[in-house]
Amino acid sequence: MTQxxxxxxxxxxxGAAVARHFAGLGARVVVADIDEAGGAAVAEEVGGLFVRCDTTGEQDNQALIDTAVQTYGGLDLVHLNAGIGDGGGFGEDDYDTRRRHRVLAVNLHGVMFGLHxxxxxxxxxxxxxxxxxxxxAGLGAAPFDPVYAATKYGVIGLxxxxxxxxxxxxxxxxxxxxxxxxxxILSPEAVAYLLGEGYALAEPAEIAASAAGIxxxxxTGQAYVLQAGRAPEPVAFPRLDLARTRA
Incomplete structure (x- = not known):
């Protein structure tokens, strides 16, 4: 049965890599993005449907899902992948309320709307x-972008x-x-720095293949670490037993 x-x-x-991967498996793919030119190009490439969607808007999220269901008769997989970085820091010189709210709107509120x-x-x-x-960044510390990290922690909690x-x-x-x-999301300067420091960079296609396997x-209810050259690693969260008083 076609997914x-x-x-x-x-x-x-x-996101584009995931769309290509599933199209290669024969799926009908709905490509959603605020970038109309880029999204339409990916949709044409994979023989799918492009829907412009600003994930920060609840109505856009609902319209996206409704369009997919009306066009193809149902859904098998939804990947809420849209996200941005650079939420600013908390110092006197780098605290930016506008940037902070934008990152929260896309990375956290947008996911809530998409899930709903x-x-x-x-x-x-x-x-x-x-x-x-x-x-x-949702599992560790990201002092270079604490607002981004906060949204990614929130996503895992959801x-x-x-x-x-x-x-x-x-x-x-x-x-x-x-x-x-x-x-x-990584600038050319950031890529050069990371490679110079010896960090491994995964390719989007590698992440897409892991996503399909998961x-x-x-x-369900798991968080998987995905790194270059490694199989997905489920996070071992601590078991928390809430204390109860007994009469």
């Missing part, structure tokens, strides 16, 4: 898989908190936590 796949932030980088729209649609089609792109209830409806939700990836699995 129907929706990918946000799919005009370039990881996609989860019922996946359940109504008999279940499926939902992926959210977080980051290794995934882990929503997964148990939606599993009962046949929907699996997992987070992807890539390390450094050669995408437009989407096809049975796990």
């Amino acid at each position: 129907v796949v929706v990918v946000t932030g799919a005009a370039s980088g990881i 729209a996609a989860l019922p649609a996946l359940a109504a089609h008999g279940g499926g898989s939902l992926l959210v792109t977080s980051s290794m 995934v882990r908190s929503l997964a148990p209830a939606w599993q009962e409806k046949g929907v699996r939700i997992n987070a992807l936590c890539p390390g450094f990836v050669r995408t437009p 989407a096809a699995g049975e796990e």
Whole structure:
């Protein structure tokens, strides 16, 4: 049966690679992005459908899912991948309220809106898989961009908190936590610096292949570290047992 796949932030980088990967598997792919020219080009390349979507708007997220369902009859996989960096720091010289709110709107609020729209649609089609792109910055520390890190921590919290209830409806939700990836979010100067310091950069196609494997699995509520040349590594979160008083 042909899969129907929706990918946000799919005009370039990881999102475009995911769109290409699933199209190569024979899926019908809906390419969503605020970048109309880039998104339309990827959609044409993969024989898919382009939908302009500003993920910071709740109505745009709902319209994206509705369009996919109306066009193809249902959904099997939604990858909420859209994200941006550079939320500014917390010093006197680099604290920027506008930038901070923009990163929160795209990386956290946009994911909330996407989840709210996609989860019922996946359940109504008999279940499926939902992926959210977080980051290794959501597992460690990113002093160079603390606002970005905060949003990526938040994404993992959403995934882990929503997964148990939606599993009962046949929907699996997992987070992807890539390390450094050669995408437009890294400037040429940043790429040169990272390579000079000996860091490995994954290619978007490598991340896309890992994403497909995770989407096809049975796990839910997990966060997977994705790094160049390595298989996906599930994060071992601590088990927290809340204390109860007894009469």
